[in-house]
Amino acid sequence: MERVISMSGVDYFYGRGELRRQVLREVSLEIEAGEIVILTGPSGSGKTTLLTLAGALRSVEKGSVRVLGRELNGAGLGELVGARGSIGFIFQAHNLLRSLTALQNVQMSLDLEAALGAEEKRRRCAAMLQSVGLGRELERYPE
Numbered sequence: 001m002e003r004v005i006s007m008s009g010v011d012y013f014y015g016r017g018e019l020r021r022q023v024l025r026e027v028s029l030e031i032e033a034g035e036i037v038i039l040t041g042p043s044g045s046g047k048t049t050l051l052t053l054a055g056a057l058r059s060v061e062k063g064s065v066r067v068l069g070r071e072l073n074g075a076g077l078g079e080l081v082g083a084r085g086s087i088g089f090i091f092q093a094h095n096l097l098r099s100l101t102a103l104q105n106v107q108m109s110l111d112l113e114a115a116l117g118a119e120e121k122r123r124r125c126a127a128m129l130q131s132v133g134l135g136r137e138l139e140r141y142p143e
């Protein structure tokens with residue numbers, strides 16, 4: 001069975017010209033379904049860069065990154081956006097989107113789940129906010 005994430009020979013550079021710096025060098029890894037992997041390393045060693053490549057948030061320039069059977073090297077923006085639809089990504093320093101209401105913020109992940117109708121999504125998200133004491137703030141913005 002194919003791995004959930006499979007990388008081989010991944011190099012990554014930031015910057016151009018004199019400022020060009022290599023941050024990933026020949027990275028290869030295999031992650032299977034259900035496996036929990038903890039990636040550690042000093043600050044600046046490239047962990048976030050690696051995750052953004054696997055999460056289809058950044059374009060792969062050299063090497064192969066396969067996620068859920070899809071090769072991301074050479075993928076256009078449309079394909080990257082398509083791949084993001086099957087990936088749950090929790091950012092280190094991002095939280096609520098200020099332009100969305102509490103309900104819309106919570107509902108964003110369910111919006112990717114085409115099988116649920118609009119009413120059902122709203123009901124579930126409202127219940128979740130209710131359960132943490134925010135039932136009266138559904139239509140309010142974070143600020």
Ligand SMILES: Nc1ncnc2c1ncn2[C@@H]1O[C@H](COP(=O)(O)OP(=O)(O)OP(=O)(O)O)[C@@H](O)[C@H]1O
Binds near residue numbers: 042046
């Ligand atoms: N957008 C960028 N442009 C240029 N260099 C960058 C950019 N983002 C990261 N870097 C550099 O790439 C290297 C790897 O950074 P990265 O954020 O992937 O490290 P990290 O392992 O996630 O660090 P931390 O533990 O602090 O989160 C660092 O030298 C960083 O300064």
Ligand SMILES: [Mg+2]
Binds near residue numbers: 047048049092
């Ligand atoms: Mg990081």
